[in-house]
Amino acid sequence: MSATTPAAVPRRPALWLRRPRELWSVAVSLVRMRNATPELAADRVVRRFGLVIGLVGTIAAVLELPEIIVQHRAVPLIWTTITFAVAFGMLPVLAVVSLVAGARLVRAVAGAAALGYLAGMALVMPYYYEIAEAPGLIWAHRLVMIGVLAAAVAWRSWLSVGYLVVTAATPGVALYVMFDDTTVLSVVENITRNAGLCLLFLWCVVHARAAGARVDRESVVAGDRAAAVAGTVARERERARFAVLIHDAVLSTLLDASRSGSTGTSAVLRQQARRTLDQLDATRLFGADTGLLDASSAVGFLRAAVHEVNAGIEFTVHRGGNDSELRMPLSAAGPLAAALAEAVRNSLRHAGVPGRRVRREVTATVGAGGLLLVFQDDGAGFDRSAVPADRLGISASILGRMRQLPGGAGFVESEPGQGTTVTLMWANAGSVDDDREK
Known part of the structure; x- marks a missing residue:
């Protein structure tokens, strides 16, 4: 009795291989759903800036990681991990969301990223002396621009300016409060330097968003203007067509009817009147415009x-x-x-x-x-x-x-x-x- 060889059963890909494929399919589906609806220029600007800020912020966080490890050598690991995650955790999420979602969600995630960075600056304060002992400027005070740009994408300009003032003033105020030898002039210089650099990039984002909104408004105005012109042309065509019809058909029929007198109506006149009524009815029903x-x-x-x-x-x-x-x-x-x-x-x-x-x-x-x-x-x-x-x-x-x-x-x-x-x-x-x- 010969042994039977079991039929080969196809093996499913390993879980670690299937998961990226499933995530990629979901991402592609989301992109297609988003592309099914025309996008406003202002929303497109928001998504583009969200993608750039998310990618640049993530890269900056990776590059700063060795410096953060050095500055946090005296800080408990759990506190360092929480601070790093709070300050930078939303930036990769912002980059992904900007690719697959609409502007409304992008703004919400950008707002969370801006608040996260501000919270990260606050979480540095309990271990300020330990972190400040390391050489170089404290990492949370070097990357203020990332939080400001995220705020510019998320909120109105006046809220973004308020966020800029708070984040730009925090490093100088912290130095003044923590170290007695810090002068007011050095604090003002620190705030001015941070605010000036951040204000330039903030202006770029705000100006780009305003330009996108202006493009959308102009598009609506242009569409309404084109519709008004088309309506005017249509009315003029209708008026001219009716004038010709009235002159060539209706008036000629009435003139022939008045000449025929009261003795009777000829077959030709009846046919002419019927044809005129048919022309009027056809005009009422369908019109003749081809625009x-x-x-x-x-x-x-x-x-x-x-x-x-x-x-x-x-x-x-x-x-x-x-x-x-x-x-x-x-x-x-x-x-x-x-x-x-x-x-x-x-x-x-x-x-x-x-x-x-x-x-x-x-x-x-x-x-x-x-x-x-x-x-x-x-x-x-x-x-x-x-x-x-x-x-x-x-x-x-x-x-x-x-x-x-x-x-x-x-x-x-x-x-x-x-x-x-x-x-x-x-x-x-x-x-x-x-x-x-x-």
Whole structure:
């Protein structure tokens, strides 16, 4: 009887090999999630500075470690370890977070790093004499700039300046308090030197963050300006097209009708009148503009339509990662803006509640495939089944427009006392077709 050889079982990689791979996969996933949303210039500046400060601070801590060991030879090891971890522990975390997370988390970690370094300076004080006996300046007083830069990334400029004053003054004040032979002039010189050097780098970070915020503001203004120009062009085209239609079709039909007298109407005149009505109806439904709006211009166009009705209504925009691919025809933007403006007007007319302020807001979600608009108020609300059939504000001006718009849809939800929600959607027919082909 021959012995059977057991089937080879594939061995899983060792834990120490699997763990880095899993961490790398998580990091890549976080980067992809962050890149799915367009980043503001100010946030990009914060992340770049966070990465640089985290890396430089970590390298400086490693380079200072031999000097720290020498200066702390008379200090208990546990106290040295705690001081080092508190002062520098958040810097590598700041570098990693700046790569994989958003600016908000970067600012929070940078603030923790700044406070950690300040706490490290405080933890040096109980063993100040022992550490000062070693040659050279105390390590915690040499790297003040790292804490100041982290503070500049984390907080507003005035808080960063306050942090700079505290950290720059600490070495000189400590010398004055601990050693009797320290003069006021030497303290002032020490503070001035530290503050001057740190202030230069603090100014660079604050100026860069302000420049990023200014770029974001200019981008919004440019988008609104482009939308206003596009809207003006669209209106001029519509006005010219209607003028031609009125002159060539409507007036000629009326003129022929007046010449025919009251004896009867000819077949030619009836056909001409029918053709004129068809042209007007086609114009009402679809329009003839072929101009295209990008995402920023489309949002600005819709925001302008809302603020033309009431400038106090909040307009929030959520952008998808591929919103730059949106191309919205003016013939679609016009009906969508008109339906949204009508929803706002209806709310202003009918949703008021005595004794309190009604909150109204518009949320726009933009992607390559189209637009989603949600208008909400917390006003009086209404029962849709109780609305008379001859009231055209909702049925014709909002829902009717969206039904007639290719790729459009609209919904109105409301209950008495529960407010009203109007949802308007427009899907780019080209993107839908592309998805189906895939």
